[in-house]
Amino acid sequence: MNLKESTRKYILLGALLFIIVGLISAKVLANGQDTQFTKEDALYQQAAQLYSDGNYAEALDYMKELLVAQPKSEAVNYLGGLVAANAKEYEQAAILLQKTLDINPHKVEDAMFMLQFGEVLVLAERKEDAKTVLVRCQESAWAPEDFPEYQNRVAELLAQIENIQ
Numbered sequence: 001m002n003l004k005e006s007t008r009k010y011i012l013l014g015a016l017l018f019i020i021v022g023l024i025s026a027k028v029l030a031n032g033q034d035t036q037f038t039k040e041d042a043l044y045q046q047a048a049q050l051y052s053d054g055n056y057a058e059a060l061d062y063m064k065e066l067l068v069a070q071p072k073s074e075a076v077n078y079l080g081g082l083v084a085a086n087a088k089e090y091e092q093a094a095i096l097l098q099k100t101l102d103i104n105p106h107k108v109e110d111a112m113f114m115l116q117f118g119e120v121l122v123l124a125e126r127k128e129d130a131k132t133v134l135v136r137c138q139e140s141a142w143a144p145e146d147f148p149e150y151q152n153r154v155a156e157l158l159a160q161i162e163n164i165q
Contacts, residue, residue: 040069048079056087067096074103078113081120090124111142111150118157127161134158 043066050059063080070076081096097117100107107113114137121130137154144150 036069040066043069044076044079047083051079051083051086054086056083059083060087060089072103074100074107077103082116085116085120085123090120093120094124094126094129108136111137111140111144112147114140114142115147115150115153118154122157122160127164131158131161134161 043062047059047062047066050056050062060083063076063083066076067080077096077100081093081100084090084096085093094117097113097120100113101117114133118130118133118137121127121133134154134157138151138158142150147153
């Protein structure tokens with residue numbers, strides 16, 4: 001098959017034009033993603049700072065916005081659960097911590113997460129779920145170095161559940 005010189009030029013020009021348009025499109029889309037990531041990261045950092053400062057009500061507002069943007073983020077759901085628990089919205093906290101566990105099932109091996117989850121379930125009055133989580137904590141015999149009273153706290157919460165039932 002013999003192609004004329006002008007036909008070859010048009011094919012080459014078309015291919016180059018296709019590549020250039022593709023690169024420009026990728027650049028525009030990437031900039032949009034960067035902007036969205038920067039905004040969501042700033043929201044997360046602000047919520048984390050407010051949580052650290054003890055301003056739970058305002059942190060909860062930031063978390064609600066962030067949970068809409070990142071509903072499948074383990075870190076966002078975990079921080080949201082902690083913020084909600086400290087804002088005394090225990091049912092919401094239990095839902096967010098459960099979602100954290102659904103996203104990352106390996107959290108079941110995180111001693112502090114499981115204790116926090118158990119405490120929130122007790123406060124949300126989900127006694128059976130709390131008992132399941134706390135028995136898991138007890139059977140695992142965790143003793144974190146930064147919280148040596150871990151097993152005592154687990155026993156207290158289990159006793160609290162037994163007294164309520």
